Amino acid sequence: MRIFVCIKQVPDTETKIKLKADQSSIEESGIKWIVNPYDEFAIEEALKLKEAVGQGQVTLVSVGPKARVVDALRTGLAMGADDALIVDTSTPLDNLLTAQSLAAVIKSEGPPAMIFLGRQSIDMGVSATGPMLAEVLGLPHASLVSKFSHEEGVSRIEREVEGGSKEVLEITGPAVITANKGLNTPRYASLPGIMKAKKKPLKEMSLADLGFNSEQNKVHLTNFKMPPEKPPVKMISGEANQQAQELVKALREEAKVL
Amino acid sequence: MNKIFVFCEMSGDRIKKSSLELLTAARKSGHPIVTGALGPGSENLKEFLQNYGVTTHYFNGSAELKHYNPELYSPMVVEMLKSSEASIVLASSSLMNRDLFARVAAKLDLACINDCTELNLQEDDLGLRRPLYSGKCSAQVRIKEDSQRIILMRPNQLPVENFSDSASVELKELAIPSVDLKTVIKEVVKGTSERLDLTEANIIVSGGRGMGGPENFKILEDLADTLGATVGASRAVVDAGWVPHNMQVGQTGKTVAPSLYIACGVSGAIQHLAGMSSSKVIVAINKDPEAPIFQKATYGIVGDVFEIVPKLTEEFKKVLS
Numbered sequence: 044m045r046i047f048v049c050i051k052q053v054p055d056t057e058t059k060i061k062l063k064a065d066q067s068s069i070e071e072s073g074i075k076w077i078v079n080p081y082d083e084f085a086i087e088e089a090l091k092l093k094e095a096v097g098q099g100q101v102t103l104v105s106v107g108p109k110a111r112v113v114d115a116l117r118t119g120l121a122m123g124a125d126d127a128l129i130v131d132t133s134t135p136l137d138n139l140l141t142a143q144s145l146a147a148v149i150k151s152e153g154p155p156a157m158i159f160l161g162r163q164s165i166d167m168g169v170s171a172t173g174p175m176l177a178e179v180l181g182l183p184h185a186s187l188v189s190k191f192s193h194e195e196g197v198s199r200i201e202r203e204v205e206g207g208s209k210e211v212l213e214i215t216g217p218a219v220i221t222a223n224k225g226l227n228t229p230r231y232a233s234l235p236g237i238m239k240a241k242k243k244p245l246k247e248m249s250l251a252d253l254g255f256n257s258e259q260n261k262v263h264l265t266n267f268k269m270p271p272e273k274p275p276v277k278m279i280s281g282e283a284n285q286q287a288q289e290l291v292k293a294l295r296e297e298a299k300v301l
Numbered sequence: 302m303n304k305i306f307v308f309c310e311m312s313g314d315r316i317k318k319s320s321l322e323l324l325t326a327a328r329k330s331g332h333p334i335v336t337g338a339l340g341p342g343s344e345n346l347k348e349f350l351q352n353y354g355v356t357t358h359y360f361n362g363s364a365e366l367k368h369y370n371p372e373l374y375s376p377m378v379v380e381m382l383k384s385s386e387a388s389i390v391l392a393s394s395s396l397m398n399r400d401l402f403a404r405v406a407a408k409l410d411l412a413c414i415n416d417c418t419e420l421n422l423q424e425d426d427l428g429l430r431r432p433l434y435s436g437k438c439s440a441q442v443r444i445k446e447d448s449q450r451i452i453l454m455r456p457n458q459l460p461v462e463n464f465s466d467s468a469s470v471e472l473k474e475l476a477i478p479s480v481d482l483k484t485v486i487k488e489v490v491k492g493t494s495e496r497l498d499l500t501e502a503n504i505i506v507s508g509g510r511g512m513g514g515p516e517n518f519k520i521l522e523d524l525a526d527t528l529g530a531t532v533g534a535s536r537a538v539v540d541a542g543w544v545p546h547n548m549q550v551g552q553t554g555k556t557v558a559p560s561l562y563i564a565c566g567v568s569g570a571i572q573h574l575a576g577m578s579s580s581k582v583i584v585a586i587n588k589d590p591e592a593p594i595f596q597k598a599t600y601g602i603v604g605d606v607f608e609i610v611p612k613l614t615e616e617f618k619k620v621l622s
C-alpha cells in the first residue's frame with residue numbers, strides 16, 4: 044500500500060513576524076522552522092494506516108527550499124515514514140502550482156492508495172492544496188477530517204462542517220484526506236527513529252524536472268503590512284456592577300457594536 | 302465591462318448573510334450580476350434576486366444536494382462559471398466554499414484567493430488584501446491576468462444593503478452530473494447549538510483556562526445567547542477536553558474577525574492573539590492586570606469572570622430587550 048503525505052515547513056507559532064524594509068515579504072532570518080502542526084496529524088494517520096494494514100510504504104513529499112525543508116522531512120522520517128521526496132524551489136509557489144507539482148511527483152512515483160495532508164498551513168492558511176491536489180489527480184477528497192478508518196478499500200470518515208456539526212461519510216478507493224486537530228496524537232520521534240532517519244532515502248528534484256517553473260505562479264503577494272496599531276486599552280474600573288454597566292454603555296454608545 | 306458571478310450559499314431556504322454582503326458589493330459596482338446556488342431553496346430565489354438586478358441565476362434545488370458533496374458540487378459550479386462567462390467570481394470564505402472553490406479553480410486552471418479582507422470592484426487589480434500568519438501581518442494579492450478570477454471574502458467585511466430593482470432574472474436549472482460517486486455522505490450530526498460558525502459570527506464570547514472547568518462554560522453560553530453570539534475557546538481549554546476542537550480560536554484553530562470579541566479568562570498567548578486580534582472591538586476580562594490580552598484589547602476589566610460575566614449578561618438583557 045503506497046501512502047503519500049504532503050508536508051510543509053512553516054515558521055514556529057511563537058514567531059514574531061517582521062517585514063523586510065521594502066515590504067516585499069517577511070524577514071526570514073532568525074525564524075525557527077517547524078513541521079506545519081496539522082501535517083503532523085497527517086503523518087501520524089499515514090503511519091497508523093500502514094500499521095493497520097500490516098504493510099506499505101509511507102512517502103513524504105514537500106515543496107520548498109531544500110536547504111531548510113530537509114529538516115522537516117527528517118522529522119517525519121524519524122517519526123517512521125519510509126522515504127521522502129523534495130521539490131526544491133527557492134521561490135514560494137502559489138497553491139495551484141504547489142498542488143500541480145505534488146500531483147506530478149505522486150504520479151511519477153506510482154499510484155497512491157491514500158494521500159494525507161494537513162487541513163491548512165498555519166502560515167498562509169489557505170486550506171486549498173488538498174482539494175486542488177485531489178482535483179488534479181482526479182481523486183475524491185475529504186477535508187477537515189477528525190476521524191478516519193480504512194477497511195477493504197473503504198474509508199470511514201468524520202469531518203468538521205460549519206457550525207460545530209459533524210459529517211459522517213464513506214469514500215471508496217484512493218482519496219485525498221486533510222487532517223484536522225483531534226484526528227490523533229502525533230508520536231514523538233524516538234532516538235533510534237532519529238538515527239534511522241539519517242539513512243532513509245531522500246530524493247531531490249527540481250521544478251523543471253517536473254515540467255514546471257515558478258513563472259507559472261498566478262498569485263503574487265506584495266506590499267506586506269503589519270496590522271494597524273491599536274489605540275491603548277481603556278480599562279474600566281470600579282465595583283463589578285458598575286464595571287458591567289459602563290462596559291455595556293461603552294459598547295453601545297462609543298464603539299457602537301451593539 | 303466585468304461580469305460578476307456571485308455564488309450564494311444557502312442556510313435553510315435563505316441566502317446567508319455573508320453572500321448578501323457580496324451581492325451588495327456586486328450591485329453597488331454597477332457591473333452585470335449572475336448568481337448560482339445549489340440545494341433545496343436555490344430554486345426559489347427569483348423574486349429575491351431581482352431586487353439586486355441579477356440577470357441570470359443557475360440553480361438546482363434537489364434534495365440530493367442538501368449536503369455538500371465535492372464530487373457533485375464542483376462539476377456543477379465549474380459548469381456555472383463556464384456558462385456565465387463572468388470575469389470575477391465572488392463567494393464567501395466559508396469552510397465549504399474554501400473547499401469547493403479550490404477544486405473548481407484547479408479544474409479550470411485558475412487562481413482562487415480566499416479569506417480576503419479587502420475588495421474594490423472598481424479597481425483593475427480588485428484591491429485585494431489578505432491576512433497571513435493568521436493575522437500577524439497581511440499582504441496585497443495580485444492575480445495574473447486570466448479569464449476568471451475567483452475571490453472568497455471573509456464574512457463581516459462588507460455591508461449588506463437592500464435594493465429594489467425589478468430585473469428579469471433568467472433561471473437556468475443545471476442537471477446533476479451522472480457520475481459514479483466515490484463519496485457517500487451518511488449523516489450530518491448537528492452541533493449542540495444552532496449558532497453561526499465561529500468564522501461567520503459577528504460576536505464571539507470566548508473562554509480560557511480562567512473559566513475553571515467545562516461546567517462553567519454555561520455562563521458564557523448565557524452571555525452568548527443574550528447577544529446572539531458564538532462561543533469560542535483557547536487551546537488550553539480544548540486540549541483539556543472541556544470543549545470540542547472546532548471551538549478553538551488561534552493560529553492552530555480558527556482565525557476570526559468579528560465586530561466584537563469578548564475574551565473571558567484568556568491570557569492572550571501569541572498563538573491566540575494571532576487568531577483574533579483583527580476583531581473590531583476586543584473586550585478582555587481577566588483577574589491578572591498584567592495579562593497580555595490587555596495589550597490587544599479595546600476595553601479591559603480586571604476582575605473575576607464568575608462575578609463580571611453574569612452581571613454583564615444581566616446588563617445586556619436590560620438594554621437589549
Ligand SMILES: Cc1cc2nc3c(=O)[nH]c(=O)nc-3n(C[C@H](O)[C@H](O)[C@H](O)COP(=O)(O)OP(=O)(O)OC[C@H]3O[C@@H](n4cnc5c(N)ncnc54)[C@H](O)[C@@H]3O)c2cc1C
Binds near residue numbers: 508535537553572607
Ligand atoms: C504550536 C502551538 C500552537 C498553539 N496554538 C494555539 C491556538 O491556536 N489558540 C490558542 O488559544 N492557543 C494556542 N497555543 C497555546 C498558547 O500558547 C497558550 O498556552 C494558550 O492560549 C493559553 O490558554 P489560556 O489563555 O486559556 O490559558 P492560560 O494561559 O492559563 O490563561 C488563563 C488566564 O485566565 C486568567 N484567570 C484565571 N482565573 C480567572 C478568573 N476567575 N477570572 C478571570 N480571569 C482568570 C488568568 O489570569 C490567565 O490570564 C498554541 C501553542 C503552541 C505551542
